[in-house]
Amino acid sequence: MSLDDITTTMGMTLGPFRVDAAGALEATQSDGAPGFSCRWRGQALYAKLLPDDHLDWRLLLQAPLGRVPSTAHTLDTARRSSGFTLLRGLPAMLPEGWSIGLAAGHRVLLEAKLRTPLPITATALIAEITLFLLALAPYLDVLEEAGLAAPSDPGGTASTWPG
16 A cells, blocks of 8 residues: 555544545534635735534635835835825725634734635635735725835734734
8 A cells, every 4th residue: 555545545634634535624623623724025014714513614814915004204104104095995995705804913914804615725724825816916006106015014923813
């Protein structure tokens, strides 16, 4: 029996998930929600699968997108005012299930709540996240143009859920 045969018949562990022979994901921990993170265009993205019912999960995606400039620097005062103006208007333009707000330290935090049918494969989960990232791109561009650049420290390492 080869390693491929064992992986195909018995499945494997991938981070907080067990991948069965058909490629479907199952949480390996009974407490908490399985999650992971990645980086794209310098941005950290945090993903968690939250159980909802036996037919689907909720996919929670959070991305700290930038920071509203502080009033401590005189040069940032104008950008701060225009940044808040942008953030007030941005929610009306976001796709359904997306929200944007301010976290501690005036970090701009985007959150998306999506439904994910079960069973889901690792490939389907990555495809969902890729579609989210592609839809996120224009919003990153707008925030960059407004001077709300991504923070050099996005609120932790790429393996830490933002809080």
